[in-house]
Amino acid sequence: MGTPSSGTSKTLRVRIESELCQGHNRCCAVAPELFEADELGNAHVKGDGTVPPALAAKARLAVKNCPEHAVRVAEAD
């Protein structure tokens, strides 16, 4: 794993395993810049999920607060 807050390493990207998401909406609350809920309350990433360096910590917090382990963060190429 890189050091996301340094801004010098690889870009992070978030995604949601939609078959695991049950609509707790914790990711939307923790990182509203990165996630949004649809009409049924299921969460989706905004845009293509690219995480601006300043939001790396929030992306990781979203992962750590999803009760269903549906939020994933990984380094983009």
Add this chain to the structure above:
Amino acid sequence: MSAKKPVSDWATDFDHTDPVWNNDPYPIWDDLRKRCPVAHSERFEDGAFFPSRFADVRDIAYDTEHFSSRRVIVREKKFDPVMPSPPITSDPPEHRPARMPLLPAFNPKAIEKLTPGTRALCNRLIDAFIAEGSCDAATDYAQHIPTRVIANMLGVDEEDGDRYRRWIKLALEEGIHDNAKTMQSLKEMSAYFAEELAKRGNKPGDDLISFMRDQRVDGQPLAPEKVIGTLRLLMIAGIDTTWSAIGASLWHLAKNPQDAARLVANPSLMDTAVEELLRAYAPVTMAREVVKDVTINGCPMKPGAMVLLSFPAANRDPEVFPDANKVLLDRQENRHAAFGLGIHRCVGSNLARMELRVAIEEWLKRIPVFRLEDPSGVTWSEGTVRGPRALRVVF
């Protein structure tokens, strides 16, 4: 209440309605997790299990093949599921179509709209007792917040909370020991909602009763008993649960003034504090009925047996939550299960979170310093939903 024989061993004879369990279940669960992580009891018809580890609770919540939701309360005598409350009592494949229509009414945007009204409500409640210098935080404050919010959403009289709470107490507490009381509650609620539906006729409306009436599945209206079943669920699930979470949180802050002071000094701490209070004092224990032979953590279970699904116990498992018995208002990693896991995730979780947050915020703005009047005078509800029911505080 009838005299019950005292519990000899929580591992083999547990009783989730015992006063010792109700008053302070956490040491019991800690002990069980170590020496018997799937406890058993013959006090309930066909036997009941009590898994206390997070992993076991999670596995059962995800396993709709072996565990059915047709019975979600462990009672002394099994209660025939003659009046289901979909979707909480539904299994796949009926579960999803019963749940989908409800979801838009409880999504984050819909709940955000209710926030200003809830703040105003909290302040009106505080206005009524603040000059006294004391109140019962459970009955003068916490209980009215979810009751009035859900009454307004349903489009029923918000002043009739005593009646709604009586139905819930009959169904969820007294009904554990006496099925006639459960039946009485279900019948009275059904008659009440039938009358509300009749009052509305076909008139359009933006309340949840009109909304459920107008639902169509494959172009067909829902059967009246399904509409009424879901309306009963919304009322039952919307009141005691959040009342308990608000009450337990205020109980914690009354006992731990340093935590109240931290929240007053740093309101942004509420983001994590609300989740931590939900983790530590999760009010709701659901249940499942075993429908196929299955083994959980080495413990064989036979069809017909009931299993308590204790999200509160799961949330105190030190294998998942370091310092599980400490309330850490700034806990960063918090995958708690207060609202359940899997397909039955509480439909009202966004609403409950909003109500809990607003209730604490508005309280602390007006009453930053308070304490329990008499710690031994605090009483707790029993069984399915745990929270303080008498909570005198002075300020």
